[in-house]
Amino acid sequence: xxxxxxxxxxxxxxxxxxxxxxxxxxxxxxxxxxxxxxxxxxxxxxxxxxxxxxxxxxxxxxxxxxxxxxxxxxxxxxxxxxxxxxxxxxxxxxxxxxxxxxxxxxxxxxxxxxxxxxxxxxxxxxxxxxxxxxxxxxxxxxxxxxxxxxxxxxxxxxxxxxxxxxxxxxxxxxxxxxxxxxxxxxxxxxxxxxxxxxxxxxxxxxxxxxxxxxxxxxxxxxxxxxxxxxxxxxxxxxxxxxxxxxxxxxxxxxxxxx
Amino acid sequence: xxxxxxxxxxxxxxxxxxxxxxxxxxxxxxxxxxxxxxxxxxxxxxxxxxxxxxxxxxxxxxxxxxxxxxxxxxxxxxxxxxxxxxxxxxxxxxxxxxxxxxxxxxxxxxxxxxxxxxxxxxxxxxxxxxxxxxxxxxxxxxxxxxxxxxxxxxxxxxxxxxxxxxxxxxxxxxxxxxxxxxxxxxxxxxxxxxxxxxxxxxxxxxxxxxxxxxxxxxxxxxxxxxxxxxxxxxxxxxxxxxxxxxxxxxxxxxxxxxxxxxxxxxxxxxxxxxxxxxxxxxxxxxxxxxxxxxxx
Numbered sequence: 001x002x003x004x005x006x007x008x009x010x011x012x013x014x015x016x017x018x019x020x021x022x023x024x025x026x027x028x029x030x031x032x033x034x035x036x037x038x039x040x041x042x043x044x045x046x047x048x049x050x051x052x053x054x055x056x057x058x059x060x061x062x063x064x065x066x067x068x069x070x071x072x073x074x075x076x077x078x079x080x081x082x083x084x085x086x087x088x089x090x091x092x093x094x095x096x097x098x099x100x101x102x103x104x105x106x107x108x109x110x111x112x113x114x115x116x117x118x119x120x121x122x123x124x125x126x127x128x129x130x131x132x133x134x135x136x137x138x139x140x141x142x143x144x145x146x147x148x149x150x151x152x153x154x155x156x157x158x159x160x161x162x163x164x165x166x167x168x169x170x171x172x173x174x175x176x177x178x179x180x181x182x183x184x185x186x187x188x189x190x191x192x193x194x195x196x197x198x199x200x201x202x203x204x205x206x207x208x209x210x211x212x213x214x215x216x217x218x219x220x221x222x223x224x225x226x227x228x229x230x231x232x233x234x235x236x237x238x239x240x241x242x243x244x245x246x247x248x249x250x251x252x253x254x255x256x257x258x
Numbered sequence: 259x260x261x262x263x264x265x266x267x268x269x270x271x272x273x274x275x276x277x278x279x280x281x282x283x284x285x286x287x288x289x290x291x292x293x294x295x296x297x298x299x300x301x302x303x304x305x306x307x308x309x310x311x312x313x314x315x316x317x318x319x320x321x322x323x324x325x326x327x328x329x330x331x332x333x334x335x336x337x338x339x340x341x342x343x344x345x346x347x348x349x350x351x352x353x354x355x356x357x358x359x360x361x362x363x364x365x366x367x368x369x370x371x372x373x374x375x376x377x378x379x380x381x382x383x384x385x386x387x388x389x390x391x392x393x394x395x396x397x398x399x400x401x402x403x404x405x406x407x408x409x410x411x412x413x414x415x416x417x418x419x420x421x422x423x424x425x426x427x428x429x430x431x432x433x434x435x436x437x438x439x440x441x442x443x444x445x446x447x448x449x450x451x452x453x454x455x456x457x458x459x460x461x462x463x464x465x466x467x468x469x470x471x472x473x474x475x476x477x478x479x480x481x482x483x484x485x486x487x488x489x490x491x492x493x494x495x496x497x498x499x500x501x502x503x504x505x506x507x508x509x510x511x512x513x514x515x516x517x518x519x520x521x522x523x524x525x526x527x528x529x530x531x532x533x534x535x536x537x538x539x540x541x542x543x544x545x546x547x548x549x550x551x552x553x554x
Binding site for chain 1: 362363430432433435436437438439440441442443446450451455
């Protein structure tokens with residue numbers, strides 16, 4: 001496994017990380033450094049553990065009773081996976097967007113302000129500013145600025161997903177996790193989200209799980225290929241897609257396997 | 259054509275015949291239920307409407323049927339139902355939230371679940387016996403409003419808990435994940451998202467439970483609710499009567515006049531129950547529209 005990534009600050013450091021669901025060994029001895037302000041894509045066939053891994057970065061697996069883990073995920077010197085660290089604190093710093101768009105059945109503005117409100121932001125002018133800034137960053141502002149009070153459910157699927165991204169951005173996280181964010185969207189909505197991801201990496205460190213090879217190639221700087229819970233190869237995206245070091249990686253990206 | 263199949267026309271004709279038979283049976287089932295309800299309403303209204311007047315609504319019970327009234331029972335029912343709601347709704351929703359959102363799936367919690375389901379099927383008289391022993395005697399509440407309300411709360415709780423749990427379970431887990439992902443705690447997620455979305459379903463359970471409580475007679479007779487109360491309840495420790503008990507008392511009297519009082523009482527009870535249900539349904543539909551997730 002090669003890790004000769006371009007020099008750059010490490011944002012998240014995964015060390016000897018193992019995870020189980022009951023007896024099933026879902027992640028095996030994962031070591032990887034995720035670089036700051038880069039887009040890191042995780043690819044691999046269904047069940048390879050990429051979603052499990054991405055959900056470890058914001059402790060969403062805590063809700064699965066049979067889930068166990070060993071190893072470390074270091075973020076700013078702290079181990080995110082430490083059970084003494086409050087998952088709420090982790091999720092404030094590490095935002096997430098899910099596979100299926102899941103806006104709250106509330107107004108567009110309320111979706112964006114929910115996070116800031118529970119963090120104690122009360123001032124109306126401040127909340128309004130957060131709504132505009134987050135929606136602009138999610139490339140949705142121009143489409144919804146005249147109907148911020150209408151229901152989020154009145155938006156199209158692609159708009160809803162961008163609203164979910166805006167909701168995550170409103171928390172001003174350091175890291176943004178995207179778990180197959182385009183799998184329920186049409187190609188036009190997908191390309192909008194891809195453009196957005198490329199813009200967002202200036203401010204955020206982004207991890208994206210995707211089944212779409214072209215998408216990984218288009219948006220990511222680094223790509224990790226996982227298979228059966230193991231990190232097979234992790235390198236710069238151009239390298240993975242042009243000259244992978246492992247035969248298994250090549251087979252997967254060319255569609256001969258998986 | 260599949261080999262050995264019957265001619266299509268024959269199959270279609272047979273199916274049409276079956277469908278016609280089924281339709282008749284289904285209509286008959288509806289008609290019988292409606293006719294029974296209609297007969298009941300007609301019977302109660304034809305006997306009761308004559309007796310139903312302002313004097314009847316504002317008088318206390320009397321030995322003379324023409325001077326008797328249902329005021330004490332209306333007031334008693336009102337107090338008992340209000341108290342029962344105040345006790346059973348928060349307890350029931352709290353229990354449902356615990357079981358659905360907080361409880362681990364272990365043997366102890368599974369046992370609690372099975373028992374709550376069983377409790378919903380226990381005959382109401384049993385709750386009366388429990389109320390008599392627990393509230394009237396051990397807690398020395400005597401034949402008070404409080405004892406009656408606590409007994410009816412026991413009766414209402416399983417229904418409230420079961421329907422609230424079902425309503426909470428229908429809230430998509432994607433909504434919970436969305437809230438957790440922006441740093442909401444479990445309680446914030448429950449308060450801000452799960453409960454508002456489950457509200458219409460929870461209301462349905464509350465409507466059922468409270469409508470049952472308002473018409474319940476047996477457990478209240480068991481704990482000794484009085485049948486002759488010539489005053490309005492003055493406090494939680496006050497003796498009381500409720501409409502079904504008053505009606506039961508009038509029906510068991512030999513005089514024809516009391517029979518009419520009973521019919522009028524039934525009309526009042528029906529109207530009040532329907533009004534309560536109507537109000538609850540309006541509330542439920544309002545929130546259903548407000549928090550619709552169907553397009554998710």
